[in-house]
Amino acid sequence: MNNEIWNRNKECMSRDELRDLQGKRLHKLVDLVYHNTPFYRHKMQELDLLPADIRTIDDIVKLPFTTKADLRDNYPVGLLATPMSEIVRIHASSGTTGSPTIVGYTSRDLEIWKEIIARALTAYGVTRGDIVSVGYGYGLFTGGLGAHYGVEHLGATVLPTSTGNTEKHIRLLRDLGVTGLACTPSYALYLAEALHKQGLSADDLKLRIGAFGAEPWTENMRHEIEERLGIQAYNIYGLSEIMGPGVAYECGCKDGSHIAEDHFYPEIINPETGEVLPVGQEGELVLTTLTKTGMPLLRYRTKDLTTLMPGTCACGRTSIRFTRILGRSDDMLIVRGINVFPSQVESVILEMPEFAPRYMLVVDRKNNLDTLEVQVELRPDSFSDDMGGMLDLRRKLGERLKSVLSISAEVKLVEPNSLPRSEGKSTRVIDKRVLA
């Protein structure tokens, strides 16, 4: 296993020292937003709080939460804690509903960002000798530029391929002997498929490490990507509101993602009540940006559901980890009163080699009853002329889905390559009930 650590001082700090540092940074942060962000000053005044009331990291529970809605309400730049003249870059979220959200970075924020990405890349085993292709979208989305500067900061070679031209991407991977790949897990699979279509395989490439994030993915998907691309695949976690990719990252142990805790303070809350849950319980991840100066956020509700894992990791890092994110509380569907995550459906499909790792969930309401349809692509080589066999295949998937989801779903086999491909974030759910 790779034992390199980019910033041993911070990543392997003793827990006491770390808490002390977090407390000091939180105190400074609260002072900053109280005096520079009217939104937070008002919220604190409502709670009768002064910056002096926040002394140690334990005082964080006194502070108000921040939500995505707060970001929208303060569009475009109401949450900046610094004059625009200090902001050197702006990113914006896609904003599928309502207005986009805007995040501003000071040059110090960008320094921190590339530092944490260098930590992540080092944890994956990337070194100065690697060439890393960044297949995240470049532009307003944080993935592309975020990963880009992290690779440069580490001293490896960055290939800014972005999304889109997959054919050219494959050609460059081959011709340059690219060894690292950073993109969404669904794009990695898309790439593997495109490679296969060209009659090529992992043996034609030199890829060895992949950093995948920006959408939830499963352990099965990791195995599939690793096998098809001949790489070690690691999770990178982040969200634009907080910073972008690099907020947390897996290490060689592939057992939870380490949070860059000297910069981001994690809490787990009950998403319904807002109550802080003890470490080890599953709930919504809440993050506070301890060191950001452009647009710092207090207790931002990520909507990501996970569990914190305390204890020193076998890799030597002391920073706390969280378990694989099953889904966002936003993605969670409630069908006939049962919570359903698209990622659960995905894991079932990935276990059955007869299907391509692509699906669509269609939720509807018929005669006042919720219906769940799972559309899944048949792999061309799994098709047989035997109708009985095909029906068995459909039934088998239906049974497995039922045992995992606890509700029955109607399985619809669809033709190969017929479901929408996405080179970025995949949309896998159609909820027709909203329209009804």
Next chain:
Amino acid sequence: METIKQLSVFLENKGGRINDVAKALGEHGINMHAFSMAETTDFGILRLIVSDVEQAVGVLRAENFAVVLTDVVCISCPNVAGALSAILERLAEHQVFIEYMYAFAQGEKAHIVIRPSNLEECLKWLEEDDCDILADRQL
């Protein structure tokens, strides 16, 4: 032993898909001698006897269709009442069951495509009865 290659195509039940197959084949000058469709609520298997099966596979795969080739028996018998029944009775007697079948007429002759439960047995009994079994090149 003579069998012919049948082309089976996986199709979703949505408008125009059979036509998409017919059009792709037509554009490449491939003739469809016969076809049948087995359907469920959401998908179907389109079974085809075509003039150039190898080319047809290439054409349809290029259009992302899932296709597979299956060996079937094609019998030619007089296009008169009772001819088919005699053949089927004979097969049933020898415990050869038919998974599916379809037929097409060409003038005086009727051609029957059979997918039997046991290909070898089926051919054996048909040959014993001097049935007119067709090969790909005879279509």
